[in-house]
Amino acid sequence: MQSRKLSMFYPAAIAVAAALAIVPLAAWQWHGWLIASVLLAAGIGASLHGGGRQAEGSATLDDYLASRQRFGDEVAGVWASHIGASREQMEAAIVALIERFSGIVAKLEQALSASGEARDHGNGGGIVEVFADSERELRSLLNMLSSAASSKSAMLEKIQGLQQITAQLQKMAGDVASIAWQTNLLALNAAIEAARAGEAGRGFAVVANEVRMLSNRSAEAGKHIAQQVGQISSAIAATCQAAGESMREEERAVQASGQTINKVLADLRGVTDALVHSSELLARESAGIQGEVSEALVQLQFQDRVSQILSHVQQNIARLPDYLAEHRQCVAGDAVPALEARALLAELESTYAMAEERAMHQVKAQPAPQQAEELTFF
Template identity: 30%
Template sequence: MLTTIRAKLFFLLFVVLLGTVSLSYLLISNTNGAEKASSQIQTTGEISKYTAQLLMYARGYQLFFDQESLDSYNLSYKNLSENLDTLQKRLQFKENLDRLSQIQADLHKHYATNAARIEIMKKYTTQITSPEFLASADGKKFTQLTAQLHTENISLEEQVTKFSNAIMAYEDAQLEKFRIIGIMMALVISGLVSFLFWFIASQIKRSIRKSSDECNYIGQNKDLSHTIQTLGNDEISQMMTTVDTLLSQLSTAIDGAKRTALENAAVAEELSSTSLEIGKRTEDAAKEVDETVIATQAVASILKTSEESSTHSGDMIASVADELGDASKEVLAVSSDLQTIVVSQTDLSSRLEHLDQEVSQVRQVLSVISDIAEQTNLLALNAAIEAARAGEHGRGFAVVADEVRKLAERTQKSLVESNATVAVIVQSVNTSTEMMKKSAEEIQALGLRAETTQSLMLKTVDNMNEAKALALGTAKDAKAGSSKANEVLVRINNIHQLSTTNARSVEEIASAAEHLSKLSNDLSHALSVFKTA
């Protein structure tokens, strides 16, 4: 259980704490006992004091017969009784309790006897000393009570004195007992702690000495294969186990270092021969780099020419795109004018149609007039017939009827000519309307073709712009390629310089390999002094 130093120290600390707690408890108990004894002794002193006061005030009332002495007597009796009751609750020793009970009985007896005396003294006051009173029955009773009270007072004083002495003796014995117990416990705890401290210290010292001897053996003999022997399973043993593990790992590492030293020597020789071969290959690589520089310069020249051609093509495409843009604007203007003409032609056609409608109305009016002329002609014929029948009286009417008939004929003739003229006008209007509609349709078709042409030209402009962007991008890529080719030239030159530097470095590596071989041999010799197996 107590195998580790930590556990032993914790156990020692626990024992010390337990002893400290025990001593503290004993000290507190002794202090409480002393306080209790002091309290009981103080109460005993109070009892002695109140007993003396009780007797003193009883004599004082007998001498002076004053109420103050009587009151003080009663108060002293009360205080004495209370202190006796208080002390009775605290006492545990049987003999002292018996003494206290006897004192209480004597006190009650004294108080009863003195009460009878006080009644007689209250009745006779100063006459209690006269021969007549003493000869009377009350006087004889008073004398008897006085003698009895005297005996009781002496007994009470003796009992109180013995009780006080007994209490003090008992408490002194108790305090002495506690003191002896405390001293013995302190000695036992001190002895136990000292023994445990010696035992734990000797165990730790023994473990340290054993570990030190094992480490000295390893240091003197350089024997890393030695296993450290330990005592117990404490922290020092655990530490030595860790050291043993470390030595085992160190032994393994030194074995590996020995093998590595031998391998390093072999590798150094191989590295030297390999370095010479690398130097030769580096010189060959330098020649290849020179040829690559020449080829890269030719590529850079071609890329520069391509850049110039692409830039020129981009400029030409931009010029053609601008010209197509101007042509597109002109076509757009022509299309707008054609749309305006179409609107005008449509409006004119609408007006001619309206004129045709008005001419039709004129023809209707002429038809009405023709009907009226025919009716007038018939009326004129009828009037002429009637005038011929009338004879001489109707001649004037016949002349008028003839004029009316002529007028109707001229009107009909004019209507025929007007109808012919109107028919010609209607035919002309219809012909013009048809021609204008056809012209408007052709103009509208021409406008649509103009819009289609404009769309094609705009698309061509977009394609030209894309071609321009591609040409400029090609020029930019050619320029970037030329720049990258120049960078490649710079890098190839750097590689050429690095190849030259590597050739020198390879020679240095060969020299370092020889030095590494020498160091490996020295390391192998230095590690051989350690015993690892």
């Protein structure tokens, strides 16, 4: 600052020296004094003008430093506020995403657990086991129906065997009637012969009469037996016919039931296989989604790193006004020291906690080539 004040008198001193040199050279004439006076006036004017310019430059420098300080205070505060608000919003959004993804993972785990229990249950609770048990029971029912039809077929054969017995009984009833008729004929002949014998054949006539009565009774009994056997035979024939029709109906019903059951079992097997396949596919897809969501949760941890980086940058930006104030206090003399970023960058680097911050700092924060150590105002 002292050298700046002395430089104000350089033009006046030069003018005085020139005037003193010109007056002797002009032989102390009036024109020499005139020239010396003009030079002296010009030197004094130049000194006064230079002093004014220096005062104006000093005021301009002070205004510049003050405006730069205000710029740093205003801009750095706004920058830091925006970075802080953005970091808080990002943290809140990431935390909400993590909570939702965690809920999705928990629900997927529950779904996978329920699907596994439904598919792999070993006590008849699984769909495959239920289908297998149902198939066994239906097959057993078909076998029972087939056995019942076979039993009725055997019973029908026995009933048809009764028809042969009734035919034999019918023949036996006919034999009885034939024997009764022949006996009656013999009794009639005996009565005729007894009548011819007269008094001697009276006893034989009584016997012949009794025999004829017995033959008549035998004929009636044979006729009655034949009627009963005929009724029984008709009943047995009707029973055989009804049993045959019933057996054929049951055979058709058993056959239709078997076809229906087989179709139902085939449909159920298709549905069961589709459900099992869908369950397995769902389990695989759910496991895949669960893995992807878990990976996304891991990737969302970038928020911690970004938050640390933004926090360090925010703190360094907040330090800018103090650094500008310190630089303003350092302005002295004829020169103004240039702004150096190394101090702020060193403070920023000292806050690093991650290797990627240090690597980025080395790549992106290389010092710019310096044009001069300081600025000089004239």
